[in-house]
Amino acid sequence: MSAREAPAATSAASPPERKRTLVATDKLTKYFPVERGFFRRAGKYLRAVEDVSIRVRRAETLGLVGESGCGKSTLGRLVLRLMDPTFGRVLFDGKDLVPLSQGELRPLRRRMQIIFQDPYSSLNPRMTVREVVGEAIRVFSLAKGKSEEEGMIADLLKKVGLRPEHMSRYPHEFSGGQRQRIGIARALAVKPDFIVCDEPISALDVSIQAQIVNLLVELQEQMGLSYLFISHDLKVVEHVSHRVAVMYLGRIVEQATRESLYARSRHPYTRALLAAAPVPDPEKKRLRVLLEGDIPSPIDPPSGCSFHPRCPRAIRGTCDKETPPLDEVEPGHRVACYNPHEV
């Protein structure tokens, strides 16, 4: 094993540029009040994101994996401050975004962008591609005059694998994969440093998914982009990420480099997620870790470790009492579990 690890260690320590943190969260927490009753008093809270500290380095992808309702999209929006957190800090290039006013945020907004899941609903159907992509350029006055703007749009379209002639067309004239390319061109228009990719390929067909994944990876390598790549699909995340965080019911339960996570996952939930994904190999008889039950409600999360009711390794009297801390089990590999798997 150590022989195989050696080259990975050197590649992780590659250019110093990549080591610097661009985006970090510090104990980030978001509760949504659940309104009920005649006076709409907030009786309870939905704990969407709880005590999350993550870090995205320059030119690096942090994969964020979890099932629906685990809070991964909320986290993505908090990081961009499209939403205000209940507690915690969001540091972008060293600056805390949380206390900033909208006016103060504006220059930073140019540097962070988002790509959405559904390429059908995230583009305005009444705007041509030129208008969709050009809008951001105009908002930030990035072009001097019409012709420079046209040139920039044409370059962006070429960069994402579309043709400049596509400029005067409307979104409905494109397939799902092409629309996602338009969404990427729009995000790139302002020359961002950081992009939140929120399930960017889950609405696409298999053969198109691979095209978009490759495009995102190529653009990152060309432009030194940092991604927070949100997905429910561990296989895709493995292909795009340098580091991976696994989320369950609002909390990060495991966080590691890609290689460490896929080769030596410790958290029973990560193991279950890995085992649950169907493998396209009919000869492979796998040991299935079938998780019983559903994901509990984040309004009334279970006591202690919120995974304990479904966990095959839960220890009674421990796991149901206190939330396990996210502890480092080897350099760069953290696990929130009282009874993690051994490797």
Added chain:
Amino acid sequence: MWYDRTHVGTPLLRVEELVTTFHTDRGVVRAVDRVSFDLEESQTIGIVGESGCGKSVTALSLMRLVAIPPGRIESGRVLLDGKNLLELPEREMRAIRGNSISMIFQEPMTSLNPVYTVGTQIVEAIRMHQDKSRREARVHAVEMLRLVGIPSPESNVEAYPHQLSGGMRQRVMIAMALACEPKVLVADKPTTALDVTIQAQILELLRKLQQKLKMAVVLITHDLGVVAEVAETVVVMYAGRVVERGSVREIFARPRHPYTRGLLDSIPKPGVVKGARRRLPTIEGVVPDLHALPPGCAFAERCRLAEDRCRQEDPALEAVAPPSAHVSRCFRWRDL
């Protein structure tokens, strides 16, 4: 029950040269173009392909649930136990649908009626086909909910669909579809709306119920991983046509159509990325417009192996490994 096959020698379900068209403003498209396959009891056939390839329309055609107009089943036969479903009067078809052949859909929220309890809906399905009193049907409904793993079925039979999670709603759909012990279950992307851990539960449930009821399953999916796990036979569709068909083992080990090959290659495999990240193999280009199909092979413009002949002539399905039933619609399958 299961063994009173009237036509000895024919399979439980035989689909022969099925053609379904849609009549649109831009002309007539063949959404399903001469699709054929056989299915035996207790077996699962996976129909795979990308959106618009005709796999869901194939499923709806088997059930005779294609909206007419704009759709139309033009020709072909769907033989269930030797009886051609496409020739039956609607009245007779209604007696078979939900009884000997049943269907579950992708999105359980939109296929369950939100204003009735799940119990009422299952009871309705049972009473449509079986001579049971309301009370007997209700007992049966609770039994079905227990069978599909709904916790405390006696109380959940009173639940409305919105009170259940996505996975639980899909279980209700399955309970309803299986209430009359169908011989064939058509499952149209039954797990795509679900999370992976829930998907694993539902697939496991379907497998268990299939064994118990000796049911044949037609599984429509775009996920080759799911096919590898549950099906014995696979049909790969592209632009309305079958491009490859054969046993799952043969096709996954030796795909004989470049499209199947491309689909298999473009799936990220878990736990394989060592060292630097790698490009995923892709199929370049997009699915052709059914309104303007090229004259030759519909896949030619995306195919790395395509030559002049592929763009002019339409390849037929050809046996690639006789005596096995593995067939491919490709002139150049030997070069794969």
